[in-house]
Amino acid sequence: MTKSKAKRVVVTGIGAVTPFGVGIPVFWDGLVNGQSAIKETEEPELSQWSPVSAELKDLDPLQYLSKKQVRNTDRITQLSLIAAQEAMEDSGVNLEGEDLRRMGITVGTGYGGVQTLGEGTVQLVNNPKKRVSPRLLSKSIPNAAASALAMQYGFQGPAMTYTTACAASANSIGEAMYMLQRGEVDLMLAGGAESLFSPVILAGLRSAGAIAMDGPEDKSAWSRPFDTNRKGMVAGEGAAFLVLETYEKAVARGATLYGELAGYGTSNDAYHETAPHPNGDGAVIAMERALDTAGLQAHNIDYVNAHATATPAGDTAESKSLQRVFGDDLAAIPVNSIKGAIGHLLGTAGAIESISCLLSMKSGILPPTLNCDQPDSDAPPNLVRERSKKQEVTSVLTNSFGFGGQNGSLIWRKV
Incomplete structure (x- = not known):
């Protein structure tokens, strides 16, 4: 069948x-x-x-x-x-x-x-x-x-x-x-x-x-x-x-299209009540599942909106998971977090950051990661910092990771 x-x-x-x-x-x-x-x-x-x-x-x-x-x-x-x-x-x-x-x-x-x-x-x-x-x-x-x-x-x-x-x-x-x-x-x-x-x-x-x-x-x-x-x-x-x-x-019906929801992946760290898995194991699973449902390879993603809440353990675990998923391609992929501007909206985070991704695809503008004056040694190498960056993007991944080891990754694609 x-x-x-x-x-x-x-x-x-x-x-x-x-x-x-x-x-x-x-x-x-x-x-x-x-x-x-x-x-x-x-x-x-x-x-x-x-x-x-x-x-x-x-x-x-x-x-x-x-x-x-x-x-x-x-x-x-x-x-x-x-x-x-x-x-x-x-x-x-x-x-x-x-x-x-x-x-x-x-x-x-x-x-x-x-x-x-x-x-x-x-x-x-x-x-x-x-x-x-x-x-x-x-x-x-x-x-x-x-x-x-x-x-x-x-x-x-x-x-x-x-x-x-x-x-x-x-x-x-x-x-x-x-x-x-x-x-x-x-x-x-x-x-x-x-x-x-x-x-x-x-x-x-x-x-x-x-x-x-x-x-x-x-x-x-x-x-x-x-x-x-x-x-x-x-x-x-x-x-x-x-x-x-x-x-x-x-x-x-002639609607305006902001973008296509191409991929979704979810997982659990099965590790700790509040702390993420230090190597980002659950995050990797969620991102790989999102890529699989979208029918994409990691190198097809041209922008990542990170969860990055500014907690040392969370940021480091996400950085490691991005390195594992994207490998050498990560150096060419712009990464940002909008939480420097609006803080962490917790249960709203995935939705508001998805909207940010859709507007980036529409406008060709990537908002900056505010207050990242000295990126730590594990941080993604191509962080958008200090000011917005003009760049056309067509396939965007956004991450949301939470207490209880909950992970969700979405992939948005330009239409």
Whole structure:
């Protein structure tokens, strides 16, 4: 029996809320111009655990959502609804007359609605006999964002949530690709959301040694991917979503195509609760699987968007894995990390970095790896540093690696 050829999957819409603000234009402008959205943490109860952060300041959700939506949702769901609205409008898809049973949602998040959980905990500590909000559960549960998006658009297909740490939205996008390729759905709204500005979560990340607790006098430069003097990640927040469709359906309706999702690979290190495998074994498996599903060889990749969170163990393991996968070809492949600009958005990372890759393919501009003044000895040799680089790219690999040994790699191709 001949194996049928998998359907091609393309992106027709993108939307984001990042530490730079609401919308793709402000995000991309900040990246390519080498700006940093990282600042000193203002709230005393948070700053002791995370002295600097990439928070989204001055966002009034009521400018984008109804009072009822804001009242009944946690911040990550609000961010999701705002980012998804931009992506859906950008796609130009008309839902009238469409079979909503064949449209679905995948969301990646590391923790879910931690701010709601934190508020409920404080209420109980202060008054153990007082009832918490009846909305606490529905607001904090990790699948709240997917549920809210399904209700917003009436999608009755799969509404799946992936809680695979920092690989969550890479997994959500890759798994959405599989659903489209199998012909189960016609359209997927895929992405991720995260907002970890809760004392208990930041305290946990601090105890795990993940958070940068000191750095240069210029606090906007504390996130230092691949730099010899990196001290750890800087926590950020945001949401990013992509509209995925089959190539045939997108072309038939005259949609704008940002790029093709050509490959996806996922794996687990099976090594440690928080630390990556020191030689990048799991990362290698994920990248090789992504190359295999894309039908590409390592030398066909002309740009890598690295996970590179600015943790010494994580950056080194990724560097070693890139060397193992690409060998001598790595010297000619530009590599960057955008976390120097926006910090680490955890469950959103794979989605927002995928959008960055798509915009690089479209514009021929590779954003810089900020604050990498002295690359360490293991760092990729062709790092994009200091300023954006003009270079046409056609096949791009982006990595997302997380606690629990979770790995996700995506390959985007120009169409």
